[in-house]
Amino acid sequence: MPETPARSFRLGVAGPVGTGKSSLIALLCRELSGELSMGVITNDIYTDEDAQFLRSAGVLDIERIRAVETGACPHTAIRDDVTPNLIAVEDLERDFAPLDIVIVESGGDNLTATFSPALVDAQIFVLDVAGGGDVARKGGPGIARADLLVVNKTDLGPYVDVDVARMIAEAGDAREGGPVLGLSKHDPVSIAALVDWVRQMTTTVAGGGHVPIDPGPMAPHSHLDSHGEPFTHTHPDEHEPGHAN
């Protein structure tokens, strides 16, 4: 490529509409912009409201927040054609060199949308308790294999009849022990844990100690076996023989 300024840690934030991706990013900017040089890319579907929200939050220089238009295809823009996002990331890295971290917010999409490793080094997948306590258990590539799963708005559990502890435990099962973080903007301990994770990941990536993991398109999932008992498996490749049961 013709432009090669210092490369930042590129962190993706994905998850369904309304789970709190923009607020999470605003929180990270507020907590970390004093110690890290940051940039943010938003992917809006119909407006640039996410970028405007972050700019109006006053947590980061507005020049460091840029919006990418996705042509009604938010999943395409982070997965199979990352061109506009990579151009935006490279522009930020050029204009504010050296940047420590660029956070790329996906357009709110469905449970199967994850970032291509060509675009980000690591990714956070965001769910919220208000979306239903069973969402984490159902799984999906982002839930199962993002670098960090955030279960947001834990303070709302009592109002939406969700057992938060159980939802987080089931998320842990879906991730086979991968990190799960319950987050509430009213819970300083949870905020500190999130900020610590991002801080440590920034250091790890900058030191070359992290290989991007692709959550992939297909999550482990369950079928009933011949005795009516569920069993969970993955598809290691497309040519696996039919589901034997």
Next chain:
Amino acid sequence: MTSSPQLVLAMLADARLPTGSHAHSAGLEPAVMAGLSDQGRRLDEIPAFARSRLRTVTATEAGTAVVTRHQWLAGGSLSGVEDAWAARTPSAAVRAATRQLGRGYLRLAYGLWPEEMAAAFERGAVPPRPLVLGVIGAVTGLSSRQVAQLVGYDDVQTTASAALKLVPLDPIEAMRWVLQLHPDIDAMADDVERLTEPAEIPASGAPLLDEHAERHAVTTRRLFSA
């Protein structure tokens, strides 16, 4: 590396080509927002729109790509071609969108043909798409006619695909439009395939499309960038 020009043409014309063009509608969304097709009640206005583009702005873009290809193969400079394109593209919004698309194609082309692209474009250059396509055509052995057809086909296909997101429409009907516009694409290619000099690039503008594009650039609610 040798590659088949026909297959390069198919690859470049494939909607799955990663260049960021899925965020563009070839001016259709701006036109629909201004009343084209009356919210889908007069759908035949959309292929007519594509035909009008082939005769005006798309002929300019295709002519620019053809002349770029020729100039690059002849060892000439591309700056005169870029100036000629800009002079024939009066809308700043259209120029910005075309340069945005150019960056996407250039990013891909740098990955696939790094030495040739580095020789054609300076570091940090933001050329309009027809310049990038012209150079790609030159380095992959596309004929001038293939380059012109590619630009025409891409414009029609972009319009038809965007229509599926903007108006109520059967996808088969959209592809019928593309098929029925093949003679118009070829007629446009007939007109521009032999061009070699920047001064010959068609200057057949479409002022209403430019006005739509300018309005679209400042709207706060849109599916497509341009």
